[in-house]
Amino acid sequence: MAPVSKSKSSSKSEPSGNRRRQKMQRALHAMEQKKNADNEDKIVQLHDMLQKKDEELAALTKQQLDSLDVDMDDLDEPEGEKDAEESKDRKSTKKPKKAIVRSIENPDGGEDSEDNGGLFVSDHETDSDSDSDSDSNSAAFSDAEYGKALYTFPGTKPVKDVKTVGWSGGRFTGYINMYGKKSAARYRLGRFAFPADYEDSQPKHEKVSNPNNRYGDELLDNGKFKYTKRHIRGIFGVAWKGSGVGVSRDDLDCINPDIVQNWRNSPTYVLIAWDIDGEIKKTWETRACLRDRWGKKDADIAIYEAAVEAEGRYMEAKIGKRLAKSRSPSVGLAQGHVRKHREKSLGIKRSSPFRSTPTTRASKSPQPETKTLEELREEFLNDYLELLGAEDFADLPWSEKRECMAAWREEKSLYPAGAAM
Template structure:
């Protein structure tokens, strides 16, 4: 006797399972699974269309026997006894081909919407794997190095991004390579510090920092640039009598001030660290001053300590001069950055804090306007205009010779327009000091 329950077609079984999942999701509907519900509804619609298009014979090929599929359902009485072995073989082959075709269609339809996991309650299976997702257009890959910035992607952020466009989770302060920065000196001791020059020489700012630029400078530090070595400083040389060999009259100018920055970024606010009005203990503020010396008629520049200038000018005057020189250097740096001053790779024609330099040099040379010798010379000059003119011309020649030597050129015509203008202005200041009205 034939079984009372017919086998359930596999297509209907899958549809029933999908319907059950859809019903479960609709009961706990929220914003997160709306998309999932929509996908299941579309899949059910496609399944209904597929089942409706199948013929009775195709439906039979999709049948999957239940637990009693070996119960031996008798053949339909419509089947003729005249079926030969060959006809049975052909029918069996057609059935197998139909099963294979149906299997392929099921894989195409259901692989993208059903999990391969056996659990019915799992809902992750309908989503695309994370590795197969399209890259996010707003990802961090758009934030690489900016060629116009000084510190990678953002001059203020200082976030390191490697060649693979991967952004670092943390970037140590001061480790980003600058665009116009290089080390020009270093200090040894308990911790190595580097004098880093920002910008061109004509308008540079200097800072004392823990890292060198480029990093290769750390591997081969020049011995002649070790500012902590007294042998590299004229300010520490002594004469046979034990006194300083080079005094304040040998100082021809200040061309840079280097000190430790207030924070991880170099800024104008660092000036507060060397402002005499705010500093009580200078031991906490290591400072180096780039001084131009007159050594046997030749101008030589070396990095000297704050104590070197204090010993020759006095503590108060030296500290004020160093601070004002640093302020002037910051102004020049800004002028170069904003295009108001030409950026050149050689030193500026006029040093920093020139008023302090001239004042101290006059004291050393005995040319103070209140001194008896100066008063007598001025009296003689006023009595003899011709002699005064000659003295002025000699002073002009001496000034021009020293000025050109400081720049490293031989003739006034070797200077460009801006340098000539600076020279003339410097001469006017010198003349006003030597020959006051």
């Protein structure tokens, strides 16, 4: 029975102290096999360490040796040079792995300053380098856990100084969005409404593609237009489909008559002020509405020039050169075109900057009485007050008076010299 007992005791695993010595022995063996000038010092150190380990083991009791097993890994490792190299590789790959985890999961960038310039940057860093305007930034959705969204659906958050004022259906379904204040606004046709819940309500009276909401489509019993070019008192806005996702002055190329060949790809609406039984009313009309009354060429030019003027007013308001107010501007856009066609309809004959050459042929019919400058000023002032809905010039605030005087100077420059006599 004694031999059996001796056999069982010999089959037990080596105490951890012996296993540590065996590891050192294998490492020493591997270095001795590839002995060179670089590792001679290490070999000497290992010899010394083995000698010290032998002395330590000799001084320990069996119980002390067994207690060392708690701190040791019982897995056997491969012998030789491969074992030492793999152990070295594992140690070298652990550090970069931990650094990557910290750079992703630690929003503050961790302790490693070199990670701050990597792929994962904080929201305040991206904001400072962004070229986007404040409107788009204010509309970006941000989450407490994930930060700013990579893409925010337009209209899902309120955007500063953008408001939907009309919508269209049919071939092009979109929304007329007003940017800025009424007195110096730009308009665009877009796929999204601001705010987004406008798409749920879609007021029927603001559906610009409905002919019942446009004075320009009303007909008399004889089939002629009820309201002609003499009823048009001004253009106060142009809305069209831009060239890209954002809004910029480059969108003007989309309605430039010198560039556009196919107008079917450029849906356009014009905000026209009508004289309806002595009352000024504004409605969004189609491009065809002006073409039917002014002619295709003149209408397209007038719409483009009105849009250019509106963009100029908008930019002046943005930089503080123009006072932006929430009411319609006192003077419409492209007023020269409006006056020319209205006077044609009313039969008024006077020199106009739009005529290439003055009419020199004498007429046998009696000439209309030439109005004095004072009479012209009085007529202009009455029309101006009518547009504002005011009764007396003295009741206007100083800012409106200043705009009125500027508009009169522009109007007066169009009259012939004889009118001042």
